[in-house]
Amino acid sequence: MAATQLPWACRSCRTAIVRRYVFQRQKIASRTISTNSRFFQVSEEVSQAIAERRPVVALESTIYTHGFPYPDNLALASRLESLVRINGGVPATIAILDGVARVGLGADELVRLVSSPGALKISRRDFGFALGQTNPDGKRWNGGTTISGTMILAHLAGIRIFATGGLGGVHRGAEQTMDVSADLTELGRTPVTVISSGCKSFLDLPKTLEYLETQGVGVAAFADGRTGPIDMPGFYTRESGVRAPKVIQDEAEAARIIHSHLSLGLTSGLHFANPIPEEFSLPLPKMEAAITQALQEARAAGAKGAAETPFVLNKIKEITGSTSVAANRALVEANVIRGTKIAVELQKLEADQIVNRSPPGARIVNHNSAPIEKNPSKIDIPAPGQHQVSNTKPSHNANIFVAGSLAVDLSCDYIPQSQNQTHTPTQRTSNPSIIRQSLGGVGHNVARAATLVGANVRLCSAVGDDLSGKAAMDALAANGISDAGIHILPARTGSRTAQYVAVNDANKDLVLAMADMSILEQTASRSGQPSAIDEAFDSSWYPQMQESRPSHLVVDANWSSNTLARWLSAASLINAHVTFEPVSDAKSTRIFNLPPTTPLSIFPNALIHLATPNASEITALYQAARNSSALEREDWWLTIDAFGLPSSGSRTKLALATSPALVDQGIPQQCLQLLPFLPSICAKLGPAGVLVTQLLAANDPRLQSAVHGPHILSRNPAEIPEGVDAATVVGGVYMRLFPATEVVPKGEIVSVNGIGDTFAGTLVTALAAAKARGVNAGVEDFIDIAQQAAVLSLKSDQAVSPQLAKLKLY
Template sequence: MASLPWACRACRAAAGTRRRLHTPATSTRSISTDSRFFHVSEEVRQAIAERRPVVALESTIYTHGFPYPANLSLASRLESLVRINGGVPATIGILDGVARVGMGAEELIRLVSSAGQPGLLKVSRRDLGFVCGLTGADGKALNGGTTVSATMILAHMAGIRVFATGGLGGVHRGAEQSMDVSADLTELGRTPVAVISSGCKSFLDIPKTLEYLETQGVAVATFADGREGAVDFPAFWSRDSGVASPMVVRCETEAARVIHAHTSLGLQSGLHFANPIPAQHSIPQQDMEAAIYEALNKATSAGATGAASTPYILAKIKELTGDRSVVANRALVEANVIRGTRVAVALRTLESEEADRPDRPESQVVGPGASDFTSTGVSLGIGAPGGMYTLVPASTSTTATAPEPPTASATTSITDRPADIFVAGSLNVDLSCDFAPRAGSSTHTPELQTSNPATIAQSLGGVAHNVARAAHLMGASVRLCSAVGDDLAGKAALDALAASDMSAAGVKTLPAASGSRTSQYVAINDRNKDLVLAMADVSILEDTAEDSALSQTFANFWLPQLQRARPTHLALDANWAPQHLGRWLAAGQSIGAHIAFEPVSTAKAAALFHLPQPYTLAVYPHASVHLATPNTHELAALYHAARASGAFERDDWWHVIDALGIPATGARVQLALATSSALVDQGVPQQTLQLLPFIPCICTKLGAQGVLLTQLLAANDPRLRSGEDAPYILSRCTNGTEDTALGVGGVYMRLFPAVEHVAAEAIVSVNGVGDTFAGTLLAGLAKRGPGARVEGLVDVAQRAAVLTLKSRESVSPGLGTLGRLL
């Protein structure tokens, strides 16, 4: 053991306190995170070393339960739920023949994006050796989602004791003839991990499943979930099964006490805590039994047996119940992850209290996998039940205090804490109308002045909401500042906002007497889902009367919040009337915030150059706006608005332009080399240069052509002297003003190609794609802090935009998987 680069806490104990129990040395194996077959992520290693709550998550639900990109959205959602409730998620899967505990964003995307492909494996205990051992043979690179049994094994190897999942495998009906018993049950009999699920799927034999678990020595209990007395063991889609649960626990703390006692006694079997599906999503047992009966008959007729039976039966149940079972499935998984995380948090709290007890014994028995894990490695007892145990002196414990499971009030206080980013603008109820011509039609675009067949979806949107949502999913601390009317749409918007775990502290409901209506947006898209026409009612942000409800809300509601929180970044969308936009700009400047501007549309972009007195758009080095993210149409609108308003005739604008070092003869060749001849012909780079004095950093979104970044560099910027950045330095200051207060150093211009070519058939909706890009940039700038460079964030922002392009929602829920790239 001493020869390993690192080892478990037990193995570092003093030699005089060591004694081995139960098993000989030959049953002990050691494995490190540097093994070619096993890897634990840095985040999970660190969390376990610091004794923070870690929750294991399986991956077959993504690889074999949901299609891409819905599975990526679910993965992001479940990991977010773990974090929100005080834990660290550890998604487990097999990628390139390596069992991974805690998958990074790109790893997870690689795994789940191959869902439905025949080469993607469903990996149980029996398969681990094959998948890991045969990778590399004949050029194979084997990937797979881990089932409950494989996830338990790998979680235990990493020192994770709590695992949350959807449902447990069980004994199949008719098992007395088929001998069809899930490996999940035998794994629970020999791997000491606490599994939180909604019981076994109700097409299984629940009484026999519980009998088998008892034979295996598995502790089984059901959460009372507010009920008194005896309760049923749940039947997955239904809260009740008609079969009484062996034991009942009232809360997460009671479950944690059971796990703590179980581990302290050195028991090597697992535990199963059944969490009933939330009542509002429960499907009556009699309804499910009718669907199950028909599905089982069809499976028998089709000859679906063994491993093929469960997928076949699930597909038939989905077909027979419509979306009810799918909605219920997702709801119960989310509830189990929340419950499992709170159990893990309660367990850490309990262990901390035990460590601080004055009557605590001088030594304790610690079993293999019981968090004997350091930030650099792990030594594990693997083999027959029992394994290797070591008597550990109490002085070696480094248990940290874990937070209490969050209550509703605690969650509110966390959600409404001061934010690093304020995003001010529209919160809409969106309607997306995708033209859906009948089969055989060659028509590409909907016809005017008549009705057209379409697929219509409703969601929460609005530019500011989308930007804030993207930044939130990328892990930034965000507050959305907007207004809704006291109407049905407003109530729906607030409910949807709360359901997405975003703070509503900055959203004001304006009284009905003010005539305010909740913003709504209707997008008409062609058959390729490209925007044809959009209609937006955001009049709620346009009332400019001094005594209007909106003006009073700014002075008495938003401004105090901004001044108290003093966020480092403020993002504004152009849905504000120029007067309100000016107020927000002045307020952001007063607290020294980095201000970003999202132009919204060609019609509204011009508001930036039509600010009323006393507001004036300032230029570099005191620019009012630091970053803008227009598309090419919005860029042109900004350029023409600046010209029409006389902004290009201002002396302070000319001083900056003169200092940029652009030759008087123009820079067509340099611009073409930096971008492309086509972009130069359109005038795109030229327009960004002329706008730089007012907006020193412009990210122009070019769709399939990528992103053009144009930014003004200060005279002391190290990029002006960097060989790596030299290809992107378009010009340098040549008029001698670089050492003056103006301090212009030059221009950085870089064309980033698109990160992925997305086929037309893979595009789900273009709505919110640009907003996702902007929100991701903001999140990166805020998380990386002062000195963060935009060019280091464009790639991940494009990746986020692609996820939204493939999502029905205005911002893809899968963004959370990219958060670690910032």
């Protein structure tokens, strides 16, 4: 990736950005392999819970595959998941099933896991083999994940709390054997909090605590009603003879510790030891005797490494009888209850932070990614031509500029000659029709709609020095639109006035359209000679933008990519709100092919603030973003991470916010992917309505509004460091499907040619009017009025209905 694609900063900062970029790309590559492949899957329930920031508790699976026989293991698994639900959480049992790393198992999947013979025991080192190889029968492996393996998958899914039985540790005699559990090193590098009953009794507890300290892992024990010095629990026993490094009084205090730890972006985990319930605690001397005997028998049997722990546990069970089995169940259940209560308290902390957030200041740190930072300098965009920003007062008060096509439109409506004929014109022959001529073009239609609803508009476009051009200029005056922004290109340039021919069927649905918009697509010659459009921009349009300083600019995609870049740059220099009207599938993609000097920037420096595509244009934009590698940029990844959505997706949540049919089409998903570049998208979906998807800044009041709450798809609840503007960082995502205000029967449809342009012109006018009045309003406040305007045009024989004048917004 070229350096020009990195977030813009002052030149003195760019070396540091490039260095950080290399590190981030390594991190991103790792995450992509893990979460965007067939090897990793998060269940629908868990995905939705994570997206909604509900308390989720990870549960390991080796306790089922290697700790208890079938069907006892199934009963325990069901019991533990029930305990999580009863205490207000969502359980996420983690395992390998059919060669896939799974976070969250359904009931039938749980049965398959715990009843499968030969299940593997999966730690960090084992994932590649378990997922990449088959068993001797040629089938994919099933496996239970250890604490280490469970932590890895929990973190990938975005889960912070993990409740289990006993922690691995440093084995007795490790000075000779070097036998140290992978659980300890995993705690040193994975930010998940593990709640257990301490390390298993047959391990070396003092050495384990020393090792965890070296790994930078915070360790504490719950007081659980005790006072004075508190021991670390010894798994089967409440006391171990080894003092706890720190003591925690209750779940709320534990949640505050986790919240503080994660807010710093630390990459190590925490271990909270929860003592076994008192009535199940075994006497320490009795357990020590049983452990000594079990270890001696393990050495005699040659049980080493991964085989030692299950061997010793089985021997302890034989020696102590049913008492250790009952104790094991009790301590696991107590840990799951404690872990769920901590997750609930942590969720309360994060929710309170959103509601009671003090006035801004800062960036939001996503717990699963690097911080999102605002570069200190503005976007470094060279000013078009040689013009400088003028400080003189504007000579007119046009508050909306529209930069786009002005065309002569021909609408050909097919008229069947008999009821036996089809509703579609016949190819390769002449067809009877009604042909209407009117003034059109996307830019003109948007400007016309905005003018009718009360805006003072300046249309910036070009016509040729030909008959069509003269007719267009005359028609403009009749429509009440100023011609001050219309540049007549001389005949010597070979420029033709734009024309658009639409062929509609008997139902007035578009069958075929032909457009000649080449007049706006001119670019500089190979020798560097400026085009006629370049000269018009420098001599006419750019000075008008500087002089008038409109609050809003609407730009359509009929321009070349180079000219689009110049319009976006000009708007950025005067801080104008930019709306992008894609025009068509093919032309919409031009924004992802801007010249290197003006790359399409990302929130908070996005050059485009609002886009109004239809469904097919959304897909075209998404494909163009992928093909241009825009979805591989470092700043795109960081922004997407800050949304707070699970990497595996959130199909159920998206379906609830929109509709299952739209999710099947991929429309909401594609809108989310485009949000960093287009922070507000109004997808026009015809009879299905309008889908609004918006990236919200951290200080956006909608994040705290009960009215908008149902439409907040996700929030990023991390703290904002002091000194950073909250308006420059991601706060969440808003998604709402507005139903059509009126579904017009086919018999009442007169023309479909200008309804999208009418919608855009009305919407932008409403936004500009609100800003002029000092009203804090978003696009969602004006979708209905924009749809009403579109319906009027749908019923009109003109591209933009004159009836819009009844909807005065100024």
